[in-house]
Amino acid sequence: MVLTWIIFGAIAILAVTSAVAMILVRSALYAVLALVGNFIAVAMLYLLLGAPFISLAQITVYAGAIMILFLFVVMMLGTQKMEFDEPLLGQRIVGGVLILAFLVGIIYFIVTQFGGQPYLPLRSQSLGGPVEVGTVLINQYYLPIFILGFLLLVATIGAVVLTRYKSPKAGLTHGQYDILTEPMEKREEE
């Protein structure tokens, strides 16, 4: 019991500190690495909650695939330093007010919902192995899986179209591409 609490505390501290480090760090590269640490910590929490399949899917999909995508973009765009001019200064004030409102909402919810019964007991039973998850997935959720596959196909095509540099010889007309891909200065010269 004590060992479980120690493990839980270490994972919780790792999750929260890596999340805070992700938004505090200046360089985008270190932010990506901190987010990978956060994903791994959350995967360990899933393991503690008795969901081993979701935990490993989290590590392979999130910390593996999506974060590699982010790393590629950081590598392409360079870890450029942001200059300190702020054309939209009022946004920070509005953002601070929104954050305060959200914080008050969370605290109010916690106090009112869990104030009376702070300890809902939880018992890890390892119900989320690949066999159970796969059975329910195929039996009940086959249509969402089809829709999800179609969504991924559309997203892939969209990403390819958005990042293509030159317009093809035939196909889409010129104007549709100029807005998205042509550099700004060239448009202003014309």
Added chain:
Amino acid sequence: MLITINIPPITYFLGISALMFLVGFIGVTLRKNTIVIFMSIELMFNAANLVFVTFASYYNQVNGQLFVLFVMAVAAADAAVGLALVVSIYRSRKSIDIDHVSEMKG
């Protein structure tokens, strides 16, 4: 055969999730780097997933874990299209500062 171990109560997991969501919200509202904003959105997805898995474990249902799978797939599609947009914006104005993309503010 079920192996049961005693783990901390549900409130602690929800607290971690709320903290992570708050940090992601702060990142979305206060940072100016577009890539960091996208990563904060992923962090908020992750906090929501943690709530799903926590309640799936609490009610002994697998359905919550399946929703985590769906959210993961949607987040992958979201990251692909979003990062393509970031690359496209960078090509057209040589900056990924979100404040420089303010032509539609009215």
